[in-house]
Amino acid sequence: MGIKERREREKQATRQLILDAARELFVNEGYEAVTMRRVAEKIEYSATAIYVHFKDKAALIRELCAHDFLRFAETLNKVARVQDPMERLRKLGRAYIAFAQEHPTTYRLLFMQRHPPDFEDADHGGIQQGNPEQDAYAFLHKMVKEAKDAGCFKPEHQDVDLVSQLLWGGLHGLVSLHVVMKDDNWLTLRPLGKSAEVMLDLLLGGLSRPPSGTTRAR
Numbered sequence: 001m002g003i004k005e006r007r008e009r010e011k012q013a014t015r016q017l018i019l020d021a022a023r024e025l026f027v028n029e030g031y032e033a034v035t036m037r038r039v040a041e042k043i044e045y046s047a048t049a050i051y052v053h054f055k056d057k058a059a060l061i062r063e064l065c066a067h068d069f070l071r072f073a074e075t076l077n078k079v080a081r082v083q084d085p086m087e088r089l090r091k092l093g094r095a096y097i098a099f100a101q102e103h104p105t106t107y108r109l110l111f112m113q114r115h116p117p118d119f120e121d122a123d124h125g126g127i128q129q130g131n132p133e134q135d136a137y138a139f140l141h142k143m144v145k146e147a148k149d150a151g152c153f154k155p156e157h158q159d160v161d162l163v164s165q166l167l168w169g170g171l172h173g174l175v176s177l178h179v180v181m182k183d184d185n186w187l188t189l190r191p192l193g194k195s196a197e198v199m200l201d202l203l204l205g206g207l208s209r210p211p212s213g214t215t216r217a218r
Contacts, residue, residue, distance in 0.1 A: 068109060
């Protein structure tokens with residue numbers, strides 16, 4: 001490995017170290033409370049060294065969220081090869097829960113933290129809104145639309161955005177409950193994976209059109 005390649009590798013390693021420290025601090029202390037100096041102290045660097053990589057705190061959180069949203073979208077996209085539309089949605093739900101369990105700090109940053117006021121006006125680090133390969137909601141929306149177009153849903157459940165948001169909201173609610181109440185002595189939570197399976201059964205079962213040739217019990 002040449003000098004140039006080694007320096008680039010070291011630079012990327014340092015950036016990743018900064019991002020990992022910032023993620024933890026933003027989640028635990030809140031965006032407003034965290035300073036660039038605080039991030040530097042976390043990794044035992046000087047504040048000047050941090051500014052070599054990120055011009056300010058806004059640039060830092062934009063890159064951090066862009067990095068994590070892309071990783072989240074890539075995880076969900078792995079179910080795209082499943083042929084059956086409803087089974088694909090079920091596996092998508094399982095992938096969502098697995099990501100939250102494996103990367104709880106990242107999940108909290110993306111979906112349980114208030115982002116800075118100008119965050120939505122930024123370019124999100126180059127993430128293309130509406131691109132299913134980069135935008136997780138666009139991917140969910142695409143999967144729901146394909147299920148609808150295949151005739152999987154009841155006639156009264158044809159609003160793709162509504163169905164997408166119901167599925168997301170149900171699973172997000174479970175994850176949030178486990179994040180917020182996991183150390184609460186008054187409540188013994190059932191395992192998240194088991195609860196998610198029941199939630200998926202209820203949501204997908206309630207949305208699904210009965211198989212042809214069956215009659216609904218009165």
